[in-house]
Amino acid sequence: MRIAQVSAHTSPLAPLGGRETGGMNVYVLELSRELARLGYEVDIFTRRDGELPRVEQVAPNLRLVRIDAGPATPIEKEEIVESLPEFARNMRQFVTQQPGGYDLIHSHYWQSGWAGTILAREFDLPHVVMFHTLGEVKNRARFGEEEPKLRIRHERTIARRATAIVTASDHERLLLERYYGADPAKMHTVPCGIDLDLFQPRDRAAARTKLGLDPEAPVLLWVGRLEKLKGVEILVDAVAQLERRDVTLLIVGGDARARELKAELQAQAAAAGIAANVRFEGAVTHDSLPDYYSAADVCVVPSYYESFGLVAVESMACGTPVVASRVGGLVSTVTDGVTGYLIPWRCPEPFAEKLDVLLGNPELRANFSRAAQRSVERFRWSTVGLRIADVYDAARERHRSAREVPEEGSGFGKEAWEAAILASGR
Numbered sequence: 226m227r228i229a230q231v232s233a234h235t236s237p238l239a240p241l242g243g244r245e246t247g248g249m250n251v252y253v254l255e256l257s258r259e260l261a262r263l264g265y266e267v268d269i270f271t272r273r274d275g276e277l278p279r280v281e282q283v284a285p286n287l288r289l290v291r292i293d294a295g296p297a298t299p300i301e302k303e304e305i306v307e308s309l310p311e312f313a314r315n316m317r318q319f320v321t322q323q324p325g326g327y328d329l330i331h332s333h334y335w336q337s338g339w340a341g342t343i344l345a346r347e348f349d350l351p352h353v354v355m356f357h358t359l360g361e362v363k364n365r366a367r368f369g370e371e372e373p374k375l376r377i378r379h380e381r382t383i384a385r386r387a388t389a390i391v392t393a394s395d396h397e398r399l400l401l402e403r404y405y406g407a408d409p410a411k412m413h414t415v416p417c418g419i420d421l422d423l424f425q426p427r428d429r430a431a432a433r434t435k436l437g438l439d440p441e442a443p444v445l446l447w448v449g450r451l452e453k454l455k456g457v458e459i460l461v462d463a464v465a466q467l468e469r470r471d472v473t474l475l476i477v478g479g480d481a482r483a484r485e486l487k488a489e490l491q492a493q494a495a496a497a498g499i500a501a502n503v504r505f506e507g508a509v510t511h512d513s514l515p516d517y518y519s520a521a522d523v524c525v526v527p528s529y530y531e532s533f534g535l536v537a538v539e540s541m542a543c544g545t546p547v548v549a550s551r552v553g554g555l556v557s558t559v560t561d562g563v564t565g566y567l568i569p570w571r572c573p574e575p576f577a578e579k580l581d582v583l584l585g586n587p588e589l590r591a592n593f594s595r596a597a598q599r600s601v602e603r604f605r606w607s608t609v610g611l612r613i614a615d616v617y618d619a620a621r622e623r624h625r626s627a628r629e630v631p632e633e634g635s636g637f638g639k640e641a642w643e644a645a646i647l648a649s650g651r
């Protein structure tokens with residue numbers, strides 16, 4: 226079975242921790258690797274953003290296909306929208322040249338979902354979509370940025386047209402039903418996978434020495450794409466309110482594009498008198514993260530929203546308890562009072578309170594740590610990969626039976642970009 230994974234706006238091989246390179250990149254690459262191991266032939270399609278090979282063999286059965294669309298340089302996600310018709314046209318051409326074609330398209334995020342919708346129709350294929358984040362949900366999280374109406378409108382159409390939708394948590398599934406009117410019968414909740422061979426507890430003292438950290442003083446950790454939605458400012462204020470003054474906060478993630486937010490956070494820490502306690506590490510490789518998780522006493526995830534939140538699970542896999550916002554997927558991964566704490570408010574005081582509790586109780590931390598390690602087995606890729614394979618089987622079956630029902634139009638009406646695709650075709 227040949228699968229086309231579509232990740233138009235960001236390459237799964239791009240360095241992680243940038244503004245647009247986080248959970249989705251990890252997910253698409255690791256899922257594709259797992260499917261390839263299971264015997265599927267997988268091609269991942271992404272926009273060509275550098276002088277890089279058009280087709281790259283990543284592993285046996287797994288290729289990365291870079292599609293020309295817009296300039297061959299990194300561009301903002303918002304600008305990629307304009308290049309989507311070109312992306313879909315050029316992907317279409319590539320697909321046409323593949324002997325045997327593909328059996329299913331699995332697209333990630335709404336931009337790829339848009340291309341996937343059109344190409345699935347063109348080639349009469351089942352289309353599985355995973356949104357990763359939803360515009361409507363981001364807008365309701367009220368963190369100070371607004372997603373365009375166009376995105377939400379297209380998400381609604383993509384959801385309606387998709388053969389199957391994968392949601393990473395039951396919460397996301399509920400939101401798709403409530404805000405987008407998505408059909409529950411075609412939604413499948415499958416949690417994200419974690420590389421449990423990589424994310425394992427490492428020796429705490431050795432990890433601290435490696436990272437130049439005090440062997441005894443408390444260490445808090447934040448990891449992710451440095452962007453507003455992640456609520457890092459809540460954590461900086463929480464650290465300022467802690468009982469102990471010798472705490473180090475490690476902030477991991479953020480590239481040149483996060484310069485402005487980093488400067489804001491530095492100014493905030495300075496104003497709160499804790500500049501010396503906050504260490505900005507920049508983006509680090511995925512492989513070095515187990516050292517960070519193992520060196521930390523607690524990992525904090527103060528996000529306004531997370532559709533899944535890989536960082537929380539990676540941390541628990543390394544035996545480090547989590548204090549996280551009670552939002553989105555975190556509700557289904559962190560068990561309040563068992564593997565960490567879930568905070569229902571987006572303000573520093575309750576975070577500081579729970580961090581004081583954990584930092585002051587090594588025994589409690591050890592209990593949470595054991596429970597956390599036990600809780601992650603269900604995220605093993607070999608399990609998650611098989612569940613996605615089941616979704617593919619269900620989608621193919623659904624597609625077969627839907628063929629008997631008459632078409633109701635492309636669903637995109639007379640949008641200029643779809644017109645461009647159709648005009649370029651047959």
Ligand code: UDP
Binds near residue numbers: 450478511536
């Ligand atoms: N990550 C990384 N290096 C960094 C920062 C982040 O490898 O410097 C990885 C992290 O390990 C995790 C992913 O980026 O796998 C972030 O995923 P998450 O689901 O937590 O957040 P998202 O990016 O989806 O918002």
